Amino acid sequence: MHFLVLYSLKPSSSFLCSLQVGGTMYNTGRHVSLRLDKEHLVNISGGPMTYSHRLEEIRLHFGSEDGQGSEHLLNGQAFSGEVQLIHYNHELYTNYTEAAKSPNGLVIVSIFMKISETSNSFLNRMLNRDTITRITYKNDAYLLSGLNIEEVYPETASFITYEGSMTIPPCFETATWILMNKPIYVTKMQMHSMRLLSQNQPSQIFLSMSDNVRPVQPLNNRCIRTNINFSMQGKDCPNNRAQKLQYRGKFLQSFFRVFWLICIPISHADSRAPRCPPQHKNNKENITRDYILNFI
Incomplete structure (x- = not known):
């Protein structure tokens, strides 16, 4: 059973500064990583965030089969x-390393990848043959x-x-997750x-980088918040309308709306999982990972 209570925040807006970015794409041995250069700063704020946060890195997780990898x-x-x-959090901390181990340190925006005949234009730049073959082995790097940045986001509010x-180790509990x-x-x-x-x-x-995911973790009575209004269904629901995101200092007026608080009394398949296990163990019994999002 899902319990929905209005999360009493005023409708808030968010904006990202800087549109065009560059950086270095790495094979870390654990995942594909794009680390932005310091010439193009991308900040995100509003919504569930009390502070402004600066984009440090983009990571890709993926599976050895199409039905796994997120x-x-x-x-x-x-x-x-x-x-x-x-x-x-660049307002409280001087760099990513300090923020990662500190309260209110990180915000991670997470976006699912799905197989299709066409690809997202941002991912196409990272994953086209001329680029991806430059980082075949651990520690390989390639400049992009x-x-x-606008192109990596799906069209949803x-x-x-x-x-x-x-x-990833050491798995500090310092992250606010935002799942599109x-x-x-x-x-x-x-x-x-x-x-x-x-x-x-x-x-x-050779050992494939695929299945670089963290196994299931216990819920530990955490609450999950959303701006999805479950009392409104169908095409007329304003939260379901895809809207183009606005950048270059313009407000994303639909990106972060009024929140709903959802307390989900569910159990995970395995609450005995270690806090931060090795990532490349291909365990097909891991039916769930961080959280079960059955309410979308």
């Missing part, structure tokens, strides 16, 4: 992958420029948020190209 689930089902935009932890309510798309060929990335260096045995 670190969150929808109705008990995983997506093929998950894009995570990792921001740190002229990326449009709806999201879910909760207070949780990082999904629509996926973005990758092609089968692009997904195959990611599965050909190695955890190891060229001199070592």
